[in-house]
Every structure is written in C-alpha cells, then in structure tokens.
Amino acid sequence: MDVESRKRFEEQALPHLGALYRFAMKLSGDGFAAEDLVQETYLRALNAFSNLRDPDRVRPWLFQIISRLAIDRHRSAGREVPLPSPEDLDRFSLYDRIWEEDPLPYSDRLHEDVLGQFRDEEVRAALLALPEAYRVALILLYSEEMSYRELAEVLGCPVGTVMSRLHRGRKLLERELWEYAKKRGLVRT
Amino acid sequence: MGVREETRIGEDMKSQKLSCEQAVQQFFAYLDRALKGESLEALEAHLAACLDCCDRLEFSRKLDATVKDRLAEAPLPEGIEERIRRALAD
Numbered sequence: 001m002d003v004e005s006r007k008r009f010e011e012q013a014l015p016h017l018g019a020l021y022r023f024a025m026k027l028s029g030d031g032f033a034a035e036d037l038v039q040e041t042y043l044r045a046l047n048a049f050s051n052l053r054d055p056d057r058v059r060p061w062l063f064q065i066i067s068r069l070a071i072d073r074h075r076s077a078g079r080e081v082p083l084p085s086p087e088d089l090d091r092f093s094l095y096d097r098i099w100e101e102d103p104l105p106y107s108d109r110l111h112e113d114v115l116g117q118f119r120d121e122e123v124r125a126a127l128l129a130l131p132e133a134y135r136v137a138l139i140l141l142y143s144e145e146m147s148y149r150e151l152a153e154v155l156g157c158p159v160g161t162v163m164s165r166l167h168r169g170r171k172l173l174e175r176e177l178w179e180y181a182k183k184r185g186l187v188r189t
Numbered sequence: 190m191g192v193r194e195e196t197r198i199g200e201d202m203k204s205q206k207l208s209c210e211q212a213v214q215q216f217f218a219y220l221d222r223a224l225k226g227e228s229l230e231a232l233e234a235h236l237a238a239c240l241d242c243c244d245r246l247e248f249s250r251k252l253d254a255t256v257k258d259r260l261a262e263a264p265l266p267e268g269i270e271e272r273i274r275r276a277l278a279d
Contacts, residue, residue, distance in 0.1 A: 006277060017273065018265055025263040035269060042273050090214070095248045111248045115255045123259040141221065142257045148223045167217050170249075173256065 001046065009049045012058045013042065019059070019144075020066055026139045027070055029128050037073075041066040063144065064154045067136045071155075074132035083131065084175075086168065094174035101187045117186055118177060126176035134169030141166060207235040212242050216249050 001009075020041060024034035045065050052061055083089075098114050107113040127135060133155075140146050140154060151162045181187045212235045218224050219232055236243055 010274065010277065014270060014273070017270055021265055021269065022262055026260050031263070031266060034263070035266060035272075038269075039273055039276050042277060046277055093245075094252070095245050111244075112251055115251055118255065118259075120259045120261070123256055124261070127256065127260075138256075139260070142253070142260060148218075148221065163218055163223070166221065167214075170217055170252075174252070 001049070005049065006046065009046055012055055013045055013049075013062060016059050016062050020062060023063070023066065023139060023143060024070075026127075026143060027132075027135060029124060037066060037070060041069055044069065060150065060154055063140065064156070067140065067154055068156065070136055071132050083168075083172070089168055089171040089175075092171060092175050092178075094178055097178055097187070103181075103187045114181070114186070118180065122180045122184070123177070126173055126180060129176050130169055130172050134165050134172060137162060137165040138169045138173070207231045209235075209239060209242055212236070212239070213245060216246050219246070220250055220253060 017038070020038050021034060024037045025031065028034050028037065041062065045062055048065070052058065084092075095111060098111050102110065104110055104113050104117075127138070130138070137151060137155065140151055146154065148159050148162050151166075152159045155162065155165075178187075212232055215224060215228065215232050219229070224232060236246065
C-alpha cells in the first residue's frame with residue numbers, strides 16, 4: 001500500500017482506537033491480549049481498506065473486523081466448551097433461585113439487594129466465562145448500544161441468531177453469577 | 190421488584206394471549222427495544238395484567254444495568270497509538 005493510502009487509513013481508522021481498545025479489554029480482561037487483538041484488527045483493516053466503500057462506515061467496519069477476529073481466534077484455539085441445551089438454559093432462572101433460596105431474609109428488595117452483593121470482579125469474571133460468540137454480542141450491545149440489525153451486520157449473521165446469542169448469553173451469565181454466589185457463600189445450595 | 194408478598198401475584202392473572210413462559214422468552218428483546226408491532230403489543234398487554242412478570246422483567250433490567258455498570262472503562266495504555274502506527278508501517 002502506498003504512503004498516501006496508509007495515511008488516509010490512519011486518519012480514518014485511528015480515531016476509533018480508544019473504542020476498540022476498551023471493547024477488547026472488556027472482551028479479554030487482559031491488557032496485553034487486548035492490545036494484541038487491536039493491533040491485529042488494524043493490520044487486517046489496512047489490508048482490506050480498499051474494500052471500504054463508505055468512509056462514514058469505518059467504525060462499524062472496524063468493529064466487524066475485531067468481533068469476527070475475536071470469535072475466530074477463540075474457535076481456532078479450541079476453547080469452545082459444551083453448552084447446556086436451550087431448554088436447560090431456559091429452565092434456569094436466577095430470579096427464581098434467589099426467591100427460593102432467600103439469602104437476605106430481612107431485605108424488602110430481595111432481588112435488587114442480592115445483585116448488589118456481587119463484586120465488580122465477579123460480574124466481570126462471569127462475563128469472561130461465556131463463550132466468545134455470546135460475550136462479543138453482549139459487550140457490543142452493552143457498550144456500543146448497537147441495535148439488533150447493527151449487531152447482525154457486525155457479526156455477519158441473521159437477526160434471529162443475534163437474538164438467540166443475546167438470550168442464551170444472558171441465561172449463561174445468570175448461571176455463572178449463581179455459581180459465584182454459591183462459591184462465596186451468599187447462598188447455601 | 191422483589192417486594193415480598195404472601196402469594197406470588199400473577200400466577201392466576203395471566204393474559205389470555207401470551208403465557209408467562211412466552212412473555213419471559215421475549216424480555217430480552219423487549220429490553221433491547223427490538224420488539225415491534227403485534228409482539229410488542231402482546232407483551233405489553235401481558236405485563237399490564239401480570240405483576241409477577243413485571244417483577245421478573247424489572248429483575249432482568251436491573252441485571253443488565255449491573256453488568257453494564259461493572260464493565261470497566263480501561264484507559265488507553267501509554268504509547269499504544271505509536272506502536273500501532275509502527276506495525277502498520279512495517
């Protein structure tokens with residue numbers, strides 16, 4: 001690529017460095033891994049820059065590259081873990097578990113108070129425990145506030161798949177949080 | 190949300206059109222403002238008649254907010270832009 005094109009790429013793409021890095025940090029929880037992911041994203045984006053038709057779309061385009069790269073890396077590293085069936089996932093309800101267990105008998109805002117008991121690092125660890133495809137979708141939703149249509153475009157999948165990933169990701173997150181509540185003795189079972 | 194009651198209100202107040210199970214399935218899409226048209230109307234009609242589902246929905250909303258709030262905004266590491274510029278130039 002000639003110097004002029006690279007300069008144009010840097011002018012358009014580097015203003016999004018902060019957003020990409022923050023996203024990568026939320027995704028990996030590790031500064032080195034985050035920077036590595038961001039750098040690889042920029043290298044791939046530079047190679048594909050001539051395919052970008054609309055300069056106004058550079059931000060979603062970069063998020064598309066980083067999201068797919070994160071999912072592909074995770075897949076090729078063989079870190080996929082078997083998931084509960086959708087039926088089993090839907091049967092689990094953190095709301096019901098809290099109600100049944102009643103860990104704060106004197107609280108008149110039981111569910112809210114139990115959520116408040118979780119430490120920052122526990123919530124982040126629960127999110128990090130999710131399979132990459134679910135975590136990517138949830139973090140894009142929470143941090144970038146993308147619509148389902150935008151998520152579908154970024155993730156390269158139908159809107160129905162986005163809905164399913166967000167639904168299952170949240171149900172998995174509920175299970176993970178319950179496990180942390182058990183480990184820390186917030187609940188008995 | 191989570192207000193103690195003698196009975197779990199809502200078990201016998203289900204909307205005729207949508208069961209509680211069906212309503213719960215749509216909560217996340219509702220929170221994400223992705224429900225439209227008849228689906229949205231059906232869920233809102235159910236919520237208007239089912240306090241239990243309202244509590245559950247509020248819990249899901251609070252859980253979302255809890256996760257969002259705990260996602261730390263990491264500062265950019267010193268020198269990262271320069272390192273990326275160098276990698277791009279190589």
